[in-house]
Amino acid sequence: MIRVLADQNMVGLDLLPSEGLEIRTLPGRSISAADLEEVDALWVRSITPVTQELVQKSQLRFVGTATAGVEHVDQDALAANGIRFAAAPGANANSVVEYVLAALAELQEPWERLEAGDALGIVGHGHVGRLLAQVAGDLGWHVKVYDPWLAAEDAEVDWASLQDILDCRVISLHCSLHQQSPWPSYHLIDAEALAALDNRQWLINAARGAVIDNRALLKHLQSESPVNCVLDVWEGEPECDWSLLAMPSLKLASAHIAGYSWEAKWNATKMLYEHLRKMQLVETPIQIDENTVADLAPVQETGCSAARELIQQRYTIAEDNLLFRNLAKLPAAERAAGFDALRREYRKREELRGTRLPFVGGDASPPLRRMARALGVALA
Known part of the structure; x- marks a missing residue:
């Protein structure tokens, strides 16, 4: 019997095969070393710091995060304790892309500007950024992408500079959060970058809160010509700078839920379960009929x-x-x-x-x- 402790916010746990698998759940922020007694696998989300102190006295064989980002996991500590690790890259990519599209559609003006030929600047070309660039390109929009880490490996792609991105009408952030040189993403959008933006532009952050310096952002939004913002992520979550909400240029705000579609969460759960299968800790494949197609209501065909x-x-x-x-x-x-x-x-x-x-x-x-x-x- 493999015993799993999972964040209670994961979905589809009840849909997993029960043979040889025992799952209990706890709030992600409350998980402690004491909770890991007689636990074989730990499944977390971004709110649970996985540290040396958390795992060093455990009997864990596997830690999985139901997220693409891994900055909350000390992978060196896991390796030092012989614990296997996996994330869920791409599980929520389409959910985040649809969040961005929903924001543009709700606000209407930035969508119309993109349809008119203005550029969409994307920071980060991982699973989310790549999918957003593909969808935007299929919609006929002009897309620029900045990812210096990938640009250093692939000179054949026409990568944009950060300044190119800051010149775009709409800027959407989808990079991971790190402080690694020479291109740290922590406070990538700082006071200097914000000074290059104005009220004709739109800045969307559905990556990590600290990709934007929130203190500098507040000061910028109090200026004469601030950029229009959509923020799904915040520095210091769940403690946020609530004064940002009073700024008229903050058009849409949400609680780090861009990647929270049901399909995204279920994809992540399935990916972590499949890692247990690869490790031969469980054997039974998932058998769920996922072929049901929902019908939409007809729409007026007007762009x-x-x-x-x-x-x-x-x-x-x-x-x-x-x-x-x-x-x-x-x-x-x-x-x-x-x-x-x-x-x-x-x-x-x-x-x-x-x-x-x-x-x-x-x-x-x-x-x-x-x-x-x-x-x-x-x-x-």
Whole structure:
């Protein structure tokens, strides 16, 4: 019997085969060394620091994080204690991309500017950044990508500089968080970078909070011509600089839920279970019928409005914005707990990709077909 301790916010644990597997859950922030007694595998999310102190006296054989980012895991400590490790890269990529598209569609103006030919600048070309660049390209948008780590290895790609990105109409951050030289991402968007931006631009952060210097951001948003912002992540989570919410240029705000679609969470759970299978700690394959295709309601075929309708049928980002802003109305001592509660009790949000759009009235136009293909929607 393999005994797993998992973050209670993971989904689909009840869908995993029960043969040879025993799972119990705890709040991610509360997991301690004492909880690891007689535990073989630990499954965490980004809120659980996995340190030498946590694992050194355990009998853990495997630690998995249901996230793409791994900055909360001391991999050297795991290796020193003979503990195998795996993350879930790409599990939430489409969820984050749909969050970005939902933000652009909700705000409308940046989407229309991209449709008109202005550039989308993407920082980071991992699973999320790569998928966003692909979708944006399929939509016909002009895309620039900055990733100096990959640029150093692949000179054949036309990589953008950071200054190129700062000149873009819309800037979307999707890099990992680290302080490694020569290109640290910690406070990549600092006071100097922010000074290069103005109110004609849009800055989206769905990576990690500290990629933007939040103190410098607050000062910038108090300036005469601040950039328009969409923030899903915050420095010091769950303690945030709540004064940012009072800034008119902060257009949308949410509680680190960009990657929180049901499909993304289930993908991560499946990936960690499959690592147990590779280690031969469990044998039974997952047997779940995932071929059900949801139908969308027909949309009016008018470019941007059609895309907005499609996205908002599956995900209304304004709801997350309202829920997050309501936290600022709580007493200061209760806001951090409220932040965690929003994530823990997050509604079932289903992705647009993989759905089906009934089309009536002859052949769909090339723009509608292009948009459906880009968003992963089948025309039926």
